Structures are given as C-alpha cells and as structure tokens.
Amino acid sequence: MKKTALLLAACCCPIVGHAMTFDMRGGYKEASHSYESRFKMSQSFKSGYWLSMETDNKQGNDNLDQSTISYNEIEGNYKYKLSPMVAIQPGIVYHWSTDGAQVRPYVKIIWNMTDTVYSGVRFRYDWNQYDSKDLSGTQDKGSVERLDLYLGWQNEYFSIQDNPVFYRYVNDFHYNNGKKSAYENDLVIKYKLNKTFQPYVEWDYMEQQGKYNSESGLTENRFRIGLTINFE
Template sequence: MQAVQNKLALAAALLAVTAATHAVDVDVRGEYRTGSEAWRSRIKIGNQWQNNFGASLEAGMFNGKGSLNEFKSDFNEIEAWYLYKTSPDVTVIPGGFLTWSSAGSAIKPYLRVNWAFAPTWRADVRARYDHNNYDVGSTWQMPAGYTYYGRNDQWQFDFWLTKWIGDKTAVEYNYAWNRKDDKQFVYNNGRNWQYLNNLKVSYSVSPVFIPYAEVGYLGKVASLANDDSEWRLRIGSVFRF
C-alpha cells in the first residue's frame, strides 16, 4: 500500500507541474490476458508542451490471476521525448523510458518516425532497445542445478497505422516484434523472439473524454509450461484537461 501511495503522490506532483504549464492527459486503463488469466491496470499522466518536448509518468498495478483479488505494484515508468519536424508531414521523435520495479531498473531509448501520408492516415515506425540495469537468472536448457545470469536485454520494433474516421473516431493497428539480445533467454513461446498484433479503437465523446478499447494477439506465450494462446483485452479512457 505504501508503494501505491508513493505512486499516487508522484503522479499528483507531475499533474500539478504539467497543469501549470499546458494541457495534461490522464490515461486510465484495465487489462485482461486470456491465456495467463492475468488482470492488470495502470494510470498514465502525460503532457506535450508547445516547445516540442513531452513527458509522461506511468504506474502499473497487478490485480490478480484468475480473479481481481490483488492490488500490488507492477512497474513504474517515466518517458520523455522531443518532436522534430523534418517536413510538414514527417516528424522524427527521439526519446526514451526509465522503468523500475522491485526487480530493478531499465533504460529504453528509442527513435520513432511518423508520416502523415494522407489527410486521414498516419504511419509510425519505432526502434527501441531495452537495457536492464540488473542481472536476471535463466535455467533454459541449462544442466540441472545450474542457472545462467545476464541482463536479458531486448530489441523492440513497432509499426503503427492509424486511420481517422470523421473528427471523433480513430482506428489504430500496431505490429510489434521483440528479440532477445542474449540467446540464453527466451520468451514464453520458447523462442528468442515474439510478436504482437494489436487493434485499438478510440472515440472522442467530448474534447476532454476519449474512451477506447483494444484487442491484441500475442501468440502462444501464456507460459513456457503450455502453449495457450495469449489474447490481451484492454478498456480505458483518456481525460484531457
């Protein structure tokens, strides 16, 4: 409970700072994964300033497996970025994340480019490298009683395609591909790589209330012990002040 209180205090501080300078977005979201039967939620507070700098603070919670019976800290994340327009239709966005949890911290620099190639269409690509500042143990294909330790870093490559329908509805498709930097580590599919397909639909009920829903397919990655397909279902809303 103390960890949750600390997150809320930090979120409130960030909200106060951003509200004093420009508009602020508060994104609240719930999530359920079908294969692992895991429930999660998170709150994210972010702001895009007029000087092209942006930042956000995210706090994630794990809410239980099989039922909503827990409320414990999952992760904390700060993101910062800068918008650099190379042309009226193309924007280059260097940025990065600082993530921390009970396991340790990680830094995740990235480079993102978006292209508004038509009046109601936009495409984004992003390359990100996730570096853990702590060692992780792996027993994958190790002799009995032996554990391999390493940083378990990974690459992530994303592609987004967004279509606006009218002035209220947006449909976004996201494909993400991850690869472990150290072949001794594997994802729950037993491979050094995994992928994600995600579809998101949002609707602007008003300028300050934008609900959305997402469905994502992560492949057969529920756990190494079985090959259950992992579908990720999300419902959330952005409150814009």
C-alpha cells in the same frame, strides 16, 4: 527522488505546458487468466517535448483480491519536424519494478500521409540494469531489441490504430513461446465523445505467450478498456 518530484511537477502543471492528459485502463489476459490496470499522467509542451509517468498493477489470477504494483515508468521525448508531413521523435523510458530497473532509449519516425491517415516506425532498445538467470543457468542481462510499426486513421469522432510489435532477447533468454523472439499486434479503437473524454477498447494478439498453472506456450489474447481525459 528529486528527479521524480521535478517530473511530476512538470506533468501536473498545465500553465507551463500545452496539454495534460490522464489515462486509465483495465485489461484481462485470456490464456493467463490475469487482470491488470494502468494509470498514466502525461504532459505535452508547445516546444515539442512530451513527458509522462505511469504505474501498472496486477490484480491476480481468476480474481481481483491480489492487487500488487507491477511496475512504474517515466518517459520523455521530443518531436522534431523534418517537414510538414514527417517528424522524428527520439525519447527514453525509465522502467522500474521489484526485479530492478530498465532504460529504454528509442527513436520514432512519424509520417502523416494525409489529414486522416498516418504511419510510423519505432526502434527501441530495452537495457536491463540487473542480471537474471539465463537458459544456461548463468547470470546475464535480459535486454531486448524491439521494433514497432504503426498505421492509424482518425476523424472528428473516431481514431483507429494498428500496432504490430516485434521483439527479441539479445542474450540467452526465451519468452513463454519457447523462442528468443516474439510478436504481438495491438489494435486500439477510440471514440472522441468530446474534447475531454475519449473512451477506447483494445485487442492485443500475443501469439503463444500465455502461461497458466505452469503451462507455457498458450495462445494469448489480451483485452483492454480505457478512458483518456484531456485537460486544456
């Protein structure tokens, strides 16, 4: 609790930092007929550090009257510039829900190809601190290896980012597609209304990971709409 309080203080104090951002979004999974929402506060620092805290909620299936907290996350990273165009960004995510906690260390490499085009790659390992029942019925950790690719473009008014994601279970677990590995592609389009308000839309193709009424392997699309508010 003490660590969480300190992090919240850091995220909510623009005097010692460089920029604070509040992001809120809502989403809907087409095949699973499920609604979601997220609220996230982040703080960047001139030294290169970045901190955030978020809470994600589920609003139930087919209606909005079953709202529950899905999970919470605290994240921190540091951006180290190798050159004016290339940077490396090690970081870590602490994730917790009713199932248990998960630690997610990662390293991201960012390449600013031009003034308007950038790309990146991130390697992340999601280590479960709790055991779950695997396919053989024994208790094991459902830890995951994950690879993210990024390609983005931005100008004064718009930013577009495409983010293919590949992930696989380390141990004997399967996703809703019936496989040990899975893939999704996230496309985000953001409009820079002004320095403070930036609305955006997102489309995620999640292959055959949908599940509804005990039926798995459904082709899943997730649609999100959100608003980023910048405080400087």
